[in-house]
Amino acid sequence: MEGKSASVRGFNPTGTVLLILLGTVLTGSLLWLDWQQGRSWQTSLVVPFLVSTGLVAAIGYQAIPLLKQLKMGQFIREDGPQAHLKKAGTPTMGGIFVVPIGTLLGVVWSQFNPDAIAVAVTSLGYLAIGGVDDWKSLSNRKNEGLTPKGKLLLQAAIAIAFCGWAFHSRGTTITTVHLPLNIVLPLGLLFWALAVFALLAESNATNLTDGVDGLAGGTGAIALAGLAVIILPTEPQLAIFCICLSGSYLGFVVHNRNKAKVFMGDTGSLALGGALAAVGILTEHLWVLLILSGIFAVESLSVIAQVGYYKATKDADGKGKRLFKMAPIHHHLELSGWTETQVVGVFYAIEATLVLIGLTTNS
Template sequence: MGAKSLSTPKSFAPSGLSLLVALSSILLLGAIALDGFSGRFANGTDCLVFPLLTSGVISILLGWAVIPWLNRLKTGQIIREDGPQTHLQKAGTPTMGGIFFVPVAVSIALVWTQFNWETVAVALVTLSYGSIGWLDDWQVLRRKSNKGISPKTKLLLQIAVGILFALWLLWQQLPAITTISLPGFDLSLGLLILPLIVFVLAAESNATNLTDGVDGLAAGTGAIASLALAAIVAPSSPDLMIFCACLSGSCLGFLVYNRNPATVFMGDTGSIALGGALAAVGIISSNLWALFVVSGIFFIESLSVIVQVGYYKATKDETGKGKRLFKMAPIHHHLELSGWSETQVVGLFYAIAIFLGVLAFFIR
């Protein structure tokens, strides 16, 4: 049984610029609508729109200065030879773009919330995961191969940060942290929440990392998930709402350069930090269920890899070769190899991410 092809939507072929304009308009209008719905826009001190716009503009300006610097440092991306052949032309595009859009989101959020303890905690987790990603990116560039730090080392570092964060939350003795809010009821896990925290942080950061394989995909879906999470945590954690709005805006600013055809990639520096940030907000605000829903695209991407590997191992014959369920995993590569353009894949995933964000808001 071979991998099935999905027909290509020939009539739907947006450009990277049109996707950027559409997504920016949707998120900005969504932020304005949410502020109007909650009455926040009137005073302007804790609304979504201003931090989102501020982070977006500063991310654009900083990218204009940083990307040429990355080019001078010869941080060109090493492209996998076993990946889609159309990606080979991207070789040499500077990577490690997370070094400018992640700090923008973190620093603006910290200043805007006056270094509120929740924001500081989430910021530290975000920067810690970004540092793990930077270490991986640096090793890839230093060795001039696709292999950075080993997957085992990367996972151990992610787990270590997760354990420290979980222990800090335990030390803070926050009763709400041990409770997961599910539709219709709350589930108290007690100390069992600690291994769950570590798992969520590692899983989310690896999931966003896997999603970063097509121009504009991780940044755009990350912007959508961040704004949705901002709206969800707003009633109970306005400071975390600001953090998420800043993250969403910074991702949009990065998309100016990362849209197809990308002039910079976020690298593990950005993708792992993005997942760590979303997970930390979901954990500290006791919104793990909402986090799962808004992260649906990241979950699908991860699941496609897990299913692909599992199916291959389960169907191994006497020669040691197995069958593949997808042409290539993660699933965005399967769609590409089925004839979809990158912008068609990204457009579809944006639409799904927006739907999931709205769904999470109303079932929270």
């Protein structure tokens, strides 16, 4: 990674610059799409996006002081990057005002579409799990909340409930996966096992990505907007839902950009992954979701690889070797000399590229 560090050495924007670039690219892309499709302001994509962004950003100015008053200050891992120790005390659980606003606007703007309501309930369910996890961490006064097993069981329960609803609602009409070159892969009942796995994997992956100011919120906003554009021709109501949620996460980045005034916590990161996976399942776009989730997948795989390599290389004293300086990989890059804004800027660019690949693959 040393060579890579050298390649980004001259690229070190501020958090504000990254926010402006992110907002400009997303807004400009939606404006261009509205113009291309001849959409009026009543049917446009950019209007719900900007309303969600503005509302979350505005409410954040009221919510953040309240989180401070409630003593929701984040505890920072002592074994993490030393530069993060100064973030101790920054309010967390920011997802508590991001997700409800985004899902509510998404449901209303989609004209109370049943699928949008189901995705909203699923996302809010993951928010609740994240909220309990964050609350326990704060109560224990250390960065430890629910046990991994307990957290996974709760996530699985919501995933099974959502898939049960989807099966009852649509039956065998959504048991296929659309692949490139117009290939349709029928999975039958195996689809539901894959769907449950997708919800668990996606929610945990976005959770792991939330470790650098503006990273999960910004990449999540890009992924949601990209997914919205891809499903727009066939699932316009779910597309509008994704657009509203994308805007809400962009509004959060207004406060979460470096240097962050608030963290989303598991409250916001688990809900992000749950929403992405639920939409991917209902639209049979799990392959496209995998492409759009490339950043999140790499973050997860870096943790799995780190743990596996450590266990495989244990010596007689029980000590193993580390594959990365620290996992997830964004921390490895930080410890290799990258600044937080360099990590975020490069990851934004990669996520945008993944959206373009997803659009090309789906065309």
